[in-house]
Amino acid sequence: MTTTHDAKLTSRVLWVDRFLTLIRITFIVVISVGLLAFVAQQINPQNPFAQWANPDATGLTAPQFKGLLVTGLAQGAMYGLIALGYSMVYGVLGFINFAHGEVFMVGAMSGMITSNKLADAGLWEDAFLLCLLFIVVTSILLSTATAVIMERVAYRPLRGAPRLIPLITSIGVSFFLQNLSVVLLGPGAKSYPTLPSWLSQKRSLVGFQIEGTKLLVLLTAAVSMAGLWFLVERTRTGKAMRAVAEDKEIAALMGIDVNRTIVKTFAVGGAMAGVAGILWGILFRSVIHTTGFLPGIKAFSAAVVGGIGNLGGAMAGGLSLGAAEATAPLVLLEPLGVDGVSQLRDAVAFAVLIFVLLVRPSGLFGERLSEDERA
Amino acid sequence: MPLLELRGINTHYGAVHILKDVDLAIFPGELVCLLGGNASGKSTTLKTLLGMVTPTTGDVVLDGEIVTHHSTSYRVERGVTMVPENRRLFKRLSVKENLELGAYLRTDRDGIANDLERVFEMFPRVKERLNQKSGTLSGGEQQMVAVGRALMSDPRVLLMDEPSMGLAPALVQTNFELIQQIHEEGVAIFIVEQNANMALSIADRGWVLQTGKVVLDDSAEALLANPELRASYLGESGSV
Numbered sequence: 001m002t003t004t005h006d007a008k009l010t011s012r013v014l015w016v017d018r019f020l021t022l023i024r025i026t027f028i029v030v031i032s033v034g035l036l037a038f039v040a041q042q043i044n045p046q047n048p049f050a051q052w053a054n055p056d057a058t059g060l061t062a063p064q065f066k067g068l069l070v071t072g073l074a075q076g077a078m079y080g081l082i083a084l085g086y087s088m089v090y091g092v093l094g095f096i097n098f099a100h101g102e103v104f105m106v107g108a109m110s111g112m113i114t115s116n117k118l119a120d121a122g123l124w125e126d127a128f129l130l131c132l133l134f135i136v137v138t139s140i141l142l143s144t145a146t147a148v149i150m151e152r153v154a155y156r157p158l159r160g161a162p163r164l165i166p167l168i169t170s171i172g173v174s175f176f177l178q179n180l181s182v183v184l185l186g187p188g189a190k191s192y193p194t195l196p197s198w199l200s201q202k203r204s205l206v207g208f209q210i211e212g213t214k215l216l217v218l219l220t221a222a223v224s225m226a227g228l229w230f231l232v233e234r235t236r237t238g239k240a241m242r243a244v245a246e247d248k249e250i251a252a253l254m255g256i257d258v259n260r261t262i263v264k265t266f267a268v269g270g271a272m273a274g275v276a277g278i279l280w281g282i283l284f285r286s287v288i289h290t291t292g293f294l295p296g297i298k299a300f301s302a303a304v305v306g307g308i309g310n311l312g313g314a315m316a317g318g319l320s321l322g323a324a325e326a327t328a329p330l331v332l333l334e335p336l337g338v339d340g341v342s343q344l345r346d347a348v349a350f351a352v353l354i355f356v357l358l359v360r361p362s363g364l365f366g367e368r369l370s371e372d373e374r375a
Numbered sequence: 376m377p378l379l380e381l382r383g384i385n386t387h388y389g390a391v392h393i394l395k396d397v398d399l400a401i402f403p404g405e406l407v408c409l410l411g412g413n414a415s416g417k418s419t420t421l422k423t424l425l426g427m428v429t430p431t432t433g434d435v436v437l438d439g440e441i442v443t444h445h446s447t448s449y450r451v452e453r454g455v456t457m458v459p460e461n462r463r464l465f466k467r468l469s470v471k472e473n474l475e476l477g478a479y480l481r482t483d484r485d486g487i488a489n490d491l492e493r494v495f496e497m498f499p500r501v502k503e504r505l506n507q508k509s510g511t512l513s514g515g516e517q518q519m520v521a522v523g524r525a526l527m528s529d530p531r532v533l534l535m536d537e538p539s540m541g542l543a544p545a546l547v548q549t550n551f552e553l554i555q556q557i558h559e560e561g562v563a564i565f566i567v568e569q570n571a572n573m574a575l576s577i578a579d580r581g582w583v584l585q586t587g588k589v590v591l592d593d594s595a596e597a598l599l600a601n602p603e604l605r606a607s608y609l610g611e612s613g614s615v
Contacts, residue, residue, distance in 0.1 A: 236479075239468070243476055246465045253425065253457060255448035255480035255528070 020358060027355045034332030041335055054337035060330060066208050068326045074214040074283065076322015077221035081276035082299030083306065083314035084228060085147070085269030091245040091309040092265045095163045098170040099150060101296015102177035103270050107143040107277025108287045109181060111135045112190050115281070119193035128196050132278075136220075140274040146177070147270025148263055156259070174292075181289035189288040192281045217279045224275050225315050231268065232311060241265055245309070294346065298325075301353040307366020316365065325349040376439055378403045378563055379424060379455060379532050384433035386419055386587075393419045394430065395587045401532055401565050406558045408566040408574040408595075410604075411584035417567045418460075420584065421536055424565075425457060426450050452480045454531035461541055462521040466510030470501060470520055473509050477527030486529065494523040497556070515546045522553065532563040539570045551577055575599050 037053035038060075044050065045059055060068075082104050089097045114135045118124045124131050154173050158166045199212040232238035243251040244261045252258050280295065281287060298321060306317025328348045329341035338344070356364065377400035386394040394416050401407055411417045422428040423435060426447040435443045442450055456477075464473050474494065478487045495502040498519040504512060509520055518538075525533055538554065539547040547570070555577050558564050568574040575581060575595045583591035583604060591598060598604055 239472055239476060240479070242468055242472075243465050246467055247463055249427070250459060250463045250465070251476075252427065252447050253451065253459065254476045254524075255451040256476075257446075257448065 023354075024358050027351075027358070030336070031332060034336050037335035038331050050335070053335055056337070063209065065327070065331075068330060069323060070208055070210050070214055072323040072326025073319055074217040074322070075326065076302075076319040077218055077315075078276045078279050078283070078318070079295065079299045079302045079322055080315040080318025081221055081224060081272045081279070082295060083303040083318045084225075084272045084311055086300050086303040087306070087308055087311060087314040088241075088265050088269045090303070092241065092262055093155070093159075093166070095166045096170070096300065097150075097155075098167070098296070098300075099154075099173035099177060100147075100170075100269065100273060101292035101299070102174050103143045103147050103150070103292070104273040104277045104280070104296060104299075105181065105287070105289065105292030106146045106177065107139040107274035108280050108291055109185060109190075109277070110139040110142040110274070111278040111281045112192055112287050113185075114138050115192050124193050125196050128199065132282075136275060136278050139278050140271045143274030143277060144267045144270040147266040147273070151263055151266040156262075174296075178289045178292070185289070187289065189286050192285040192287075195282065195285075213282055217283055220275060220279060221315075224272060228268065228272065228311065237261075237264060298346075298349050301349060304363055305353060305356045307363030310363070310365045313363060313365035317363070320364075321349055321352055324352045328352075377401060377436070378438060379565075380436040381420070381423065382434045382436060384420075384423055384430045384435070386416075386423060386428060386430045388419075393587050394423065397433075397584075397587070397589055399582055399589065399592075401563050403531065404558075404561050404563055405580070406554070406564045406566070406578050408568055408578040408581040409584060410568060410571045410574065410581060410598075412569060412607075414586070415584045416587040417584055418536070419587075421457060421534055421567055424450075424534060425455065448480060451528055454529070455534070456525045456528045456530040456532075457534040457536060458521050458525045458538065460536040462514075462517045464509040464512075464517055464520055464524070467508060469506050470509050470512070471505045473520055473524050474501075474527050477524035478529075481527075481529065487527070490527055490529055494526055497526075497553075498523060514542060515549070518542060518546065518550060522557070526557070526562075530562055532565060533557065535564065535566045537568060538566060539568065539573060547573065571598075571604070 033053070037050060040047055040050040040053070041059040082100065085100045085103065086096060089095070089100070115124060115131065118131045118134070150173055154169050155166050158169060195213065199216065202209045202211050203215065204210075205215070230238075232241060240251065240256045240261045241264065243254065243256060244258055244265075248258050251261070276295075280291070299318065302317035302321045303314045304317070305321055306313030306315070308314075325345045325348045329338075329344050333341045333344060333348075360366075380400040381397050384394050384397040385392070397416075397420060399409070399420075409417060409420060419428055423430055426435070426442065426445060426449070430443065433443075434441050437450060437453055437455060442453075465476065468476070474491060478490065481487055500516055501519050501523055504516060509517065512520065535554065538550055542550060551573055554564060554566065558577075566574050566578065575598055578595045580594055581591075581598050582589050583598070591601065591604060593601070
């Protein structure tokens with residue numbers, strides 16, 4: 001009796017394994033054939049392999065490719081900044097705060113309001129950098145406040161509950177914030193004022209033609225990341241955060257105020273999302289109450305791809321996800337003759353997530369954590 | 376006057392009565408031990424002393440002050456700390472960061488530097504591993520860091536939860552010698568142990584806890600000679 005039961009169990013595991021291996025192989029075949037076809041088409045669109053893969057392919061020029069890459073990295077930098085918040089909260093509390101995308105939306109909305117007010121006052125074009133500083137600071141304040149209140153009202157009362165409970169709560173908080181935005185600001189899309197023309201100009205930098213806005217996004221993300229790294233690795237607060245992430249009871253024994261450290265973690269994650277919200281506004285100039293959803297989910301994917309709980313991993317995950325979704329449709333799918341590839345960005349982003357989880361379940365930079373270490 | 380004292384402590388977890396009228400007092404510079412088997416309430420006693428559990432009735436007194444409702448950090452700041460069971464280092468943090476966290480509440484830079492030197496003198500091995508992640512150390516080295524981390528808070532009373540647990544027999548011996556060494560520097564030590572023989576061999580006094588009640592309270596010699604204790608904790612041959 002027991003043996004047949006065991007045998008059944010093993011054969012089922014094998015079946016799942018075969019299925020997963022099949023998916024892995026499919027991914028690898030698509031990626032390698034796509035890449036080969038891309039290379040073939042780059043050499044000469046008329047060669048037989050390129051013709052076989054996609055007779056209509058034209059190949060990409062180097063400037064086109066670089067343009068895609070820069071766009072992808074700029075967007076990826078935003079994913080990375082949002083992903084830091086997912087990763088930090090997961091680090092200290094062990095659950096995914098799905099309302100974090102809405103914290104980002106709050107930041108973008110705050111920037112929309114302040115930047116339009118500044119534009120009405122005629123300051124936006126004249127003193128752009130000062131205005132930018134102002135809208136970043138107000139956005140950080142507002143999104144930090146949102147994250148902190150969220151922790152206090154929605155998550156702290158659930159501290160002792162099973163991890164699924166705060167997870168579900170976070171989805172509720174997410175809907176609440178979206179609807180609050182509709183109530184306060186109305187349901188339509190709202191736009192940021194026109195950027196000064198000097199910012200939108202392209203500049204050359206190490207062989208890349210980069211638009212000023214994208215440069216601004218990349219620079220701001222780099223500065224924020226450096227600031228965060230310093231905070232976490234080099235300050236007393238950062239050490240307390242890392243200690244709380246590992247063992248709350250012993251952290252308390254060291255004299256660390258665990259609750260306050262958790263609040264600080266939410267605050268820092270919220271601040272990063274606030275910065276990302278402004279960058280989103282600068283880059284796309286349009287926000288709506290659902291703005292937080294897709295970037296939020298992608299940032300969550302980025303955090304998982306990088307290895308959740310690992311801050312450098314979150315940033316790297318964001319950049320690679322952004323770069324992948326911008327370049328992969330034209331580099332991998334177009335050469336294979338897939339139709340309408342530019343519509344497939346989102347599919348590519350989540351395919352990257354699935355692929356990384358299949359190949360490296362702990363993420364690119366994640367450490368393997370056993371269940372007792374996690375608890 | 377006792378340094379740290381429990382007065383008539385009763386603790387409940389929900390409806391379960393864990394500690395029943397527990398009284399104990401630790402005097403400055405003493406080495407004392409609390410013995411008891413599994414589920415006797417040893418851990419709850421420690422948590423009560425540290426403020427991680429609030430008793431239903433009774434008082435925790437630190438240096439004459441009632442601290443029953445004060446936080447753990449309040450008590451740590453005033454000289455109570457613990458070396459937890461199984462060491463519980465922050466494995467992903469470096470040895471140096473672990474030691475620094477021990478001094479988290481202190482602001483006297485000179486005093487911290489002095490204590491760090493003292494830890495290095497006591498454990499030269501720790502100094503060699505300073506920048507290594509503490510999770511990569513051997514069990515014995517981790518024990519050194521755990522004790523070092525506790526000493527970094529400049530304690531007046533050091534609580535030790537099962538110091539012999541999970542260590543190789545040779546290390547248990549070294550560990551108890553180390554406890555004595557720290558004791559000789561004037562730190563009061565409160566050992567909570569199942570390994571009664573080893574604990575009683577170095578302690579001045581001891582208590583025996585059974586299902587949340589202090590059933591024996593005597594000098595170490597008297598406890599070692601106590602036939603009841605010999606039967607239940609030391610076994611026939613006198614070793615656990």
